[in-house]
Amino acid sequence: MSEHRFTHTLFQQHLDEQKLPGSRCRNCGELYLPPRPLCPNCHSGDMSAEMLGGQGRLIAFTAIHIAPTVMLEAGYSVKNPYFAGIVQLAEGPAISAQIIGVDATQPQNIKIGSQVQVAFIERSGSEHRALAFEVIR
Amino acid sequence: MTNRKIGRGVAMVGAGMSRFGSFPDLDTRDLFVDAFQDMRQSVDKGLDPKDIDILYIGNYSSDLFEGQGHTAPLMADWVGLTPIPATRIEDACASSGVALRQGIIAIASGMADVVLVGGIEKMSNLPTEEVTDTLATAGDVLYEIPAGFTFPGFYAAMATAYMHRYGATPESLMQVGLKNHDNGALNPKAQFGMRIADIMAKKKARAQQKGRAIPAWSDEMDFLHDDRANLVIAWPLRLFDCSPISDGAAAVLLAADDIAHRYTDHPIHIIGAGQASDVALHDRPDPTTIGSARRAGRMAYDMAGVTPSDIKVAEVHDCFTIAEIIATEDMGFFEPGRGYVAVEEGLTRRDGPRPINTSGGLKSKGHPVGASGAGQAVEIWHQMRGEAGSRQVAGDIDIALTHNVGGTGQTAVVHVYERRN
Numbered sequence: 001m002s003e004h005r006f007t008h009t010l011f012q013q014h015l016d017e018q019k020l021p022g023s024r025c026r027n028c029g030e031l032y033l034p035p036r037p038l039c040p041n042c043h044s045g046d047m048s049a050e051m052l053g054g055q056g057r058l059i060a061f062t063a064i065h066i067a068p069t070v071m072l073e074a075g076y077s078v079k080n081p082y083f084a085g086i087v088q089l090a091e092g093p094a095i096s097a098q099i100i101g102v103d104a105t106q107p108q109n110i111k112i113g114s115q116v117q118v119a120f121i122e123r124s125g126s127e128h129r130a131l132a133f134e135v136i137r
Numbered sequence: 138m139t140n141r142k143i144g145r146g147v148a149m150v151g152a153g154m155s156r157f158g159s160f161p162d163l164d165t166r167d168l169f170v171d172a173f174q175d176m177r178q179s180v181d182k183g184l185d186p187k188d189i190d191i192l193y194i195g196n197y198s199s200d201l202f203e204g205q206g207h208t209a210p211l212m213a214d215w216v217g218l219t220p221i222p223a224t225r226i227e228d229a230c231a232s233s234g235v236a237l238r239q240g241i242i243a244i245a246s247g248m249a250d251v252v253l254v255g256g257i258e259k260m261s262n263l264p265t266e267e268v269t270d271t272l273a274t275a276g277d278v279l280y281e282i283p284a285g286f287t288f289p290g291f292y293a294a295m296a297t298a299y300m301h302r303y304g305a306t307p308e309s310l311m312q313v314g315l316k317n318h319d320n321g322a323l324n325p326k327a328q329f330g331m332r333i334a335d336i337m338a339k340k341k342a343r344a345q346q347k348g349r350a351i352p353a354w355s356d357e358m359d360f361l362h363d364d365r366a367n368l369v370i371a372w373p374l375r376l377f378d379c380s381p382i383s384d385g386a387a388a389v390l391l392a393a394d395d396i397a398h399r400y401t402d403h404p405i406h407i408i409g410a411g412q413a414s415d416v417a418l419h420d421r422p423d424p425t426t427i428g429s430a431r432r433a434g435r436m437a438y439d440m441a442g443v444t445p446s447d448i449k450v451a452e453v454h455d456c457f458t459i460a461e462i463i464a465t466e467d468m469g470f471f472e473p474g475r476g477y478v479a480v481e482e483g484l485t486r487r488d489g490p491r492p493i494n495t496s497g498g499l500k501s502k503g504h505p506v507g508a509s510g511a512g513q514a515v516e517i518w519h520q521m522r523g524e525a526g527s528r529q530v531a532g533d534i535d536i537a538l539t540h541n542v543g544g545t546g547q548t549a550v551v552h553v554y555e556r557r558n
């Protein structure tokens with residue numbers, strides 16, 4: 001991956017291969033998810049590829065009933081809501097993702113701070129995998 | 138962060154707005170004409186439009202909402218301002234708050250003496266799904282939207298984080314909607330000129346008229362808990378936690394302090410201006426506060442030389458009920474985690490010690506996104522000059538504030554206003 005540019009295309013290719021790619025600044029050591037070509041912290045362009053393990057913790061979530069087009073096409077609706085959330089990875093960075101493994105009609109059953117594990121899900125209407133995290137406990 | 142001052146004093150010398158609402162027969166230009174006329178009427182000594190040096194138009198997305206780009210010269214044409222410079226400013230829902238700041242910068246720099254700041258948006262042409270998609274483009278389309286987030290979804294996630302940390306409940310959020318509907322009922326320009334109790338009565342009357350079962354809500358909270366009457370949009374946010382889909386326009390006339398007397402003997406000076414940017418919500422250290430708003434607020438307070446306790450009236454960006462609670466903390470009116478308690482205790486009511494969103498806020502007045510920032514300044518203009526009618530806050534409103542947020546806080550812009558006579 002290091003010979004490639006750290007673009008969204010590269011990120012999506014990795015999701016399709018069920019990998020979670022980040023990039024680390026060789027100058028200041030900061031780790032980024034998704035991978036970035038330039039370090040916003042020290043402005044160095046010297047970045048190296050680094051895969052993340054996919055273990056994390058849920059820090060915010062919502063059960064979405066009125067869905068955007070992309071999720072309507074994936075089969076979600078008022079009657080079939082889903083969770084979106086923010087996950088902080090064990091390595092430090094945080095990212096937005098769909099949250100799975102809990103019934104979204106029962107949002108009280110999901111707790112902030114829950115342990116989650118990365119999942120690379122297929123959605124109808126898309127040829128690419130999407131980033132998701134499954135609630136473990 | 139350097140404590141800068143405005144190089145040349147700037148004042149509001151006029152302000153007006155169209156009605157906010159859903160207007161199938163009116164295009165953006167018509168709404169802007171309404172705002173322009175209302176602004177012109179507000180100028181005590183009259184305005185010759187030839188005095189205007191620059192037009193800034195805040196607008197989020199006429200391209201996606203209406204299929205119309207390059208809107209600023211069009212607005213200039215429709216109110217007879219060509220050939221002056223006309224420029225559109227886009228910072229999502231903060232577009233016209235930022236346009237106001239650009240107007241201040243233009244006058245402070247000496248490049249202009251009189252600037253017209255407009256805000257416009259016409260959202261109701263699109264069906265709800267497409268409005269949802271269009272608003273979501275204010276987030277990161279590559280790294281936030283694929284998660285399934287919508288705009289209500291982002292704020293709902295902030296709400297769950299806030300509730301988890303501080304113990305607020307969905308009922309705390311509902312109190313914001315109740316208060317803002319109480320205020321909006323007194324604002325003739327508001328989209329919902331009705332208290333929630335009035336809306337309930339109207340729904341009951343309609344059910345009766347159509348021979349359907351009359352809903353048996355015992356009170357407002359019972360209504361707000363009814364999944365059919367107040368559907369969940371993005372849990373814990375329901376319909377009455379969300380600002381509506383709106384059409385509207387606002388117009389604010391700025392002049393250099395040294396010539397403001399040509400237009401009025403009662404100008405409203407803008408003594409503090411702050412703006413900041415921020416990263417995506419997931420990249421911030423704390424989803425229960427909006428860091429850009431805190432920074433913009435500090436800039437504006439420092440520039441003005443005032444503190445939060447000096448602010449008599451504030452219009453803050455309540456695109457969602459949780460957003461108002463967070464805004465009142467970010468502006469320093471309440472400690473972190475105390476904003477929801479303040480609402481529950483009624484401190485932010487119009488007759489309370491800390492009136493917030495006397496206009497009805499975006500929730501009740503309406504949220505034509507690109508017009509909302511300028512619309513906030515219009516309310517401050519009326520409140521500070523004692524012209525807010527039945528919703529006028531009592532006492533000497535000598536210092537006031539507006540807080541306008543774009544996206545989930547990737548942009549925030551804050552202004553502090555002063556009346557000297």
Ligand SMILES: [Zn+2]
Nearest residue numbers: 025028039042
């Ligand atoms: Zn670095």
